[in-house]
Amino acid sequence: MGVLNVTPDSFSDGGRWLDTGAAVAHGRAMVDEGADVVDVGGESTRPGAAAVPADEELRRVLPVVEALAPHVRVSIDTRKAAVATAALAAGATLVNDVSATLAPVAAAGGAGWVAMHMKGEPRTMQQSPTYDDVVAEVKAFLVERAAASGVDEVWIDPGIGFGKTLEHNLLLLRHLADLVATGYPVVIGTSRKSFLGRLTGGAGVDDRVEASVATAAWAVSQGAAMVRVHDVRETVAAVRRLTPAV
Numbered sequence: 001m002g003v004l005n006v007t008p009d010s011f012s013d014g015g016r017w018l019d020t021g022a023a024v025a026h027g028r029a030m031v032d033e034g035a036d037v038v039d040v041g042g043e044s045t046r047p048g049a050a051a052v053p054a055d056e057e058l059r060r061v062l063p064v065v066e067a068l069a070p071h072v073r074v075s076i077d078t079r080k081a082a083v084a085t086a087a088l089a090a091g092a093t094l095v096n097d098v099s100a101t102l103a104p105v106a107a108a109g110g111a112g113w114v115a116m117h118m119k120g121e122p123r124t125m126q127q128s129p130t131y132d133d134v135v136a137e138v139k140a141f142l143v144e145r146a147a148a149s150g151v152d153e154v155w156i157d158p159g160i161g162f163g164k165t166l167e168h169n170l171l172l173l174r175h176l177a178d179l180v181a182t183g184y185p186v187v188i189g190t191s192r193k194s195f196l197g198r199l200t201g202g203a204g205v206d207d208r209v210e211a212s213v214a215t216a217a218w219a220v221s222q223g224a225a226m227v228r229v230h231d232v233r234e235t236v237a238a239v240r241r242l243t244p245a246v
């Protein structure tokens, strides 16, 4: 899954693809590099990000979804029912839902649904998140949401970096097999996230490509069914031989 943020403020690619033409060209380039899905988002959910009104989010994403949908599976990365509904009408077939609340929209639209775990909300989620057992709690949350969803195609995602400390992220990655064992296909998004900078000393997002690829390869080797990445070419080259499905 290639990341396409049509936003001014995403932590990694903010401002680069705000222009519709540039966004569509980048989406098609990711398809050429091997992406099976392009994940279009119009609102940053980075820690501390401000919310975006629905009409602005729609203005950003709809033309991009429409232009890419004939060429590749498009997912819509949103927390808003109105945005997800409009994106499905414009050709998206997967709702990538960091709030894990949009199952009714996906079900009504006959689309797939990625249910992600987030503790709190982006503005405050990194203010001392705590768990008794992060792996068990995230797993229980996701299985409960997935089972109650009424959606035929459900993916689960532990939400790396969403209300999690460095240690929480590492525990979730180390015990990924527990999530895979639920039987739901697992999505993992580590790409360029700040915990990788803390691990490697890579200060800028562009210094985190190797660690992003390494963690994507780890996730696939542990049974993840999809990895959400900015660096498609590098990731595909690394994971291609790790699973027959890639």
Ligand code: HH2
Pocket (backbone or CB within 6 Å): 003, 005, 007, 009, 010, 011, 012, 013, 041, 043, 044, 045, 046, 077, 096, 097, 098, 114, 116, 157, 159, 160, 187, 188, 189, 190, 228
């Ligand atoms: N991470 C981000 C956004 N959406 N969706 C899923 N399923 N899993 C993730 O880990 C995930 C996600 C954050 O990354 P990015 O889109 O690059 O940044 P921003 O939220 O600043 O736009």
